[in-house]
Amino acid sequence: MSMNIKKIAEIAGVSVSTVSKIINNYSDISEETKTKVLEIMRQTGYVPSNSAKTLATKKSNLIGVIFAGKLNIDFTHPFFVEVLNSFKKQMGFLGYDLLFFSNEKSHAIDGDYLARCRHFQVDGCIIITGQQLEPSISELDHSDIPCIGVDIQLAGKSSGYIMSENYKMSFKVVEHFYLQGYRELGYIGSTSESDISNMRKNGYIEAIESFGLAVNEKWFVNGDNFFEPSGYEAMKKIINSGQLPQAVFCASDLIAIGAMRALKEHHLSVPDDIGIIGCDDIDACKYTTPTLTTIRQNKDKIGRIAASLLYDLINNQSETSNVVVEPELIIRESCGSRH
Amino acid sequence: MSMNIKKIAEIAGVSVSTVSKIINNYSDISEETKTKVLEIMRQTGYVPSNSAKTLATKKSNLIGVIFAGKLNIDFTHPFFVEVLNSFKKQMGFLGYDLLFFSNEKSHAIDGDYLARCRHFQVDGCIIITGQQLEPSISELDHSDIPCIGVDIQLAGKSSGYIMSENYKMSFKVVEHFYLQGYRELGYIGSTSESDISNMRKNGYIEAIESFGLAVNEKWFVNGDNFFEPSGYEAMKKIINSGQLPQAVFCASDLIAIGAMRALKEHHLSVPDDIGIIGCDDIDACKYTTPTLTTIRQNKDKIGRIAASLLYDLINNQSETSNVVVEPELIIRESCGSRH
DNA sequence: CTGAAAGCGCTTACAG
DNA sequence: CTGAAAGCGCTTACAG
Numbered sequence: 001m002s003m004n005i006k007k008i009a010e011i012a013g014v015s016v017s018t019v020s021k022i023i024n025n026y027s028d029i030s031e032e033t034k035t036k037v038l039e040i041m042r043q044t045g046y047v048p049s050n051s052a053k054t055l056a057t058k059k060s061n062l063i064g065v066i067f068a069g070k071l072n073i074d075f076t077h078p079f080f081v082e083v084l085n086s087f088k089k090q091m092g093f094l095g096y097d098l099l100f101f102s103n104e105k106s107h108a109i110d111g112d113y114l115a116r117c118r119h120f121q122v123d124g125c126i127i128i129t130g131q132q133l134e135p136s137i138s139e140l141d142h143s144d145i146p147c148i149g150v151d152i153q154l155a156g157k158s159s160g161y162i163m164s165e166n167y168k169m170s171f172k173v174v175e176h177f178y179l180q181g182y183r184e185l186g187y188i189g190s191t192s193e194s195d196i197s198n199m200r201k202n203g204y205i206e207a208i209e210s211f212g213l214a215v216n217e218k219w220f221v222n223g224d225n226f227f228e229p230s231g232y233e234a235m236k237k238i239i240n241s242g243q244l245p246q247a248v249f250c251a252s253d254l255i256a257i258g259a260m261r262a263l264k265e266h267h268l269s270v271p272d273d274i275g276i277i278g279c280d281d282i283d284a285c286k287y288t289t290p291t292l293t294t295i296r297q298n299k300d301k302i303g304r305i306a307a308s309l310l311y312d313l314i315n316n317q318s319e320t321s322n323v324v325v326e327p328e329l330i331i332r333e334s335c336g337s338r339h
Numbered sequence: 340m341s342m343n344i345k346k347i348a349e350i351a352g353v354s355v356s357t358v359s360k361i362i363n364n365y366s367d368i369s370e371e372t373k374t375k376v377l378e379i380m381r382q383t384g385y386v387p388s389n390s391a392k393t394l395a396t397k398k399s400n401l402i403g404v405i406f407a408g409k410l411n412i413d414f415t416h417p418f419f420v421e422v423l424n425s426f427k428k429q430m431g432f433l434g435y436d437l438l439f440f441s442n443e444k445s446h447a448i449d450g451d452y453l454a455r456c457r458h459f460q461v462d463g464c465i466i467i468t469g470q471q472l473e474p475s476i477s478e479l480d481h482s483d484i485p486c487i488g489v490d491i492q493l494a495g496k497s498s499g500y501i502m503s504e505n506y507k508m509s510f511k512v513v514e515h516f517y518l519q520g521y522r523e524l525g526y527i528g529s530t531s532e533s534d535i536s537n538m539r540k541n542g543y544i545e546a547i548e549s550f551g552l553a554v555n556e557k558w559f560v561n562g563d564n565f566f567e568p569s570g571y572e573a574m575k576k577i578i579n580s581g582q583l584p585q586a587v588f589c590a591s592d593l594i595a596i597g598a599m600r601a602l603k604e605h606h607l608s609v610p611d612d613i614g615i616i617g618c619d620d621i622d623a624c625k626y627t628t629p630t631l632t633t634i635r636q637n638k639d640k641i642g643r644i645a646a647s648l649l650y651d652l653i654n655n656q657s658e659t660s661n662v663v664v665e666p667e668l669i670i671r672e673s674c675g676s677r678h
Numbered sequence: 679c680t681g682a683a684a685g686c687g688c689t690t691a692c693a694g
Numbered sequence: 695c696t697g698a699a700a701g702c703g704c705t706t707a708c709a710g
Contacts, residue, residue, distance in 0.1 A: 028680090051391075051394040051703080057705065062438075120389045355689095363689085389688095390686085391687035394703065680709105682709090683706105685705090692699095693696105
């Protein structure tokens with residue numbers, strides 16, 4: 001019943017080597033045998049075994065997907081989901097399938113990502129996370145396995161990364177606030193452990209200073225993560241502090257949405273009482289009231305480029321290559337004019 | 340440099356068989372050899388090769404994940420993303436990793452899912468889709484590979500499925516509309532090809548009749564998919580038809596959000612002019628204005644149960660088992676009282 | 679253009 | 695409690 005290369009060879013009356021060459025599209029096979037063997041493969045519904053091939057070649061045609069970190073950014077964060085979606089499409093186009101490593105503690109080979117990559121002989125990895133390196137990621141980064149980081153600066157010889165220009169992003173936000181007449185600016189980030197959040201914050205501070213404005217630490221708050229409830233709580237803290245900033249930049253759209261919920265509860269109007277700008281441009285920005293002005297990260301592009309970079313890393317042993325993507329300000333209703 | 344079982348055996352001065360038994364936790368090994376070998380494995384950083392093991396055992400410890408269908412429901416739909424997230428957690432707990440089949444046309448082995456399952460020797464599959472069976476899914480369903488369907492009624496001997504009770508869901512919606520005083524009821528579905536959408540519609544019609552109300556076909560509209568723009572267009576059609584229903588049930592929350600956007604554009608108020616109920620209870624329901632009354636599908640539970648069902652199917656050759664999950668009405672602001 | 683044979687790294691009866 | 699050997703289904707020099 002179940003077919004293998006040997007049976008196909010027998011039925012066709014050729015050698016196993018010949019069948020193998022046909023499967024792998026070698027050119028030095030006569031059209032006649034090729035046609036015959038291909039037809040038999042079709043009729044019998046034969047499919048080559050990936051494990052046998054992987055064992056023989058050391059290539060699995062599998063890409064490991066790693067959601068790392070305590071922030072537990074999983075499928076639930078819209079930004080990463082969309083990047084991953086685009087990445088998956090492009091990798092599929094290049095002939096790869098995706099292996100998602102579960103990050104449960106109880107798993108046979110715990111958080112040890114390098115071990116699991118070797119176990120499955122993945123050809124490369126995409127590492128998605130918005131926070132600092134944990135040891136297991138760092139180990140993988142510095143191994144010989146090609147890795148591409150999204151929003152995480154990998155440094156290994158066979159690694160690369162892609163992220164938005166976080167400094168420029170913050171500059172654009174401050175510039176927009178400034179031009180709209182906002183002067184007293186606040187920031188709501190993720191945890192203090194998030195590199196991404198910190199980069200945006202530092203860029204924000206630099207930009208504020210470059211516009212000759214004062215930086216008021218009281219309006220700089222970190223939350224627990226990039227999700228909505230965290231933004232809600234952070235904004236409540238700012239409100240309860242007594243003195244309100246004129247505008248707040250939030251490290252993610254979900255944080256911004258949470259912040260707006262807190263403001264609404266306190267009968268503060270956006271953008272009249274306070275201007276809000278988010279980050280990511282997830283779909284939800286268009287559905288909130290008011291709609292959310294935000295920094296668009298081109299998720300489709302980030303995913304596609306991540307795939308290309310990884311593909312090059314896998315095939316050309318190409319140089320470490322990092323890409324930063326230009327962020328774009330999307331103006332909607334949550335940040336009006338104060339003039 | 341790179342380790343294998345043979346080298347480990349040599350270093351430890353034991354046979355390959357013995358090392359294999361230790362790796363696989365056989366009991367008939369002396370504590371002494373076990374400790375010695377384990378220590379060597381640790382020191383050398385040895386990791387068993389999955390491909391060799393899979394080749395020898397025919398078990399890959401991999402679960403295939405299939406997003407099927409023209410609706411192109413991918414990572415982008417919040418409902419499926421959350422179900423999958425929960426499924427992934429539970430499967431990880433059970434020791435499995437997830438293999439995502441890319442659905443690009445250009446892929447080596449096209450849409451032929453059964454072939455790809457055999458190729459990778461997955462131990463089981465989860466099939467996620469809200470629409471009718473395509474031939475390739477049906478073929479997989481009726482194969483010997485354990486499959487679990489989410490929102491799709493699989494019928495094979497080694498298959499099972501899980502979904503919300505779509506009829507009951509519609510009944511709860513109509514009941515709520517009725518008790519709130521709404522009498523003229525409409526429905527916005529996905530395409531006419533979506534089983535899920537059709538089940539909800541049929542249940543809705545039955546429920547309307549059981550309450551002694553009239554069914555007005557003019558207020559029953561199908562869109563293109565389960566996403567926001569489709570709901571927006573569908574509601575515009577209803578508005579332009581001239582006569583408005585008093586309330587509309589939408590086959591997904593995103594459809595409902597789109598419908599509310601169309602109403603807002605036409606200066607129609609929700610819930611004063613028209614009541615809206617969505618379906619899924621995605622996070623966004625809490626962030627819209629007005630917040631969205633909806634039917635909660637317990638995504639966490641659905642994912643967990645899907646994992647358990649699949650695990651049983653894989654291990655016990657258990658009977659086909661299907662589970663329906665009780666839907667729950669979540670009352671928010673989009674459907675007020677008409678009394 | 680075709681084929682024989684070794685090898686990839688495991689598991690599994692089976693013998694002792 | 696331990697080990698020798700066959701087998702899983704491929705690929706890849708190499709020979710012809």
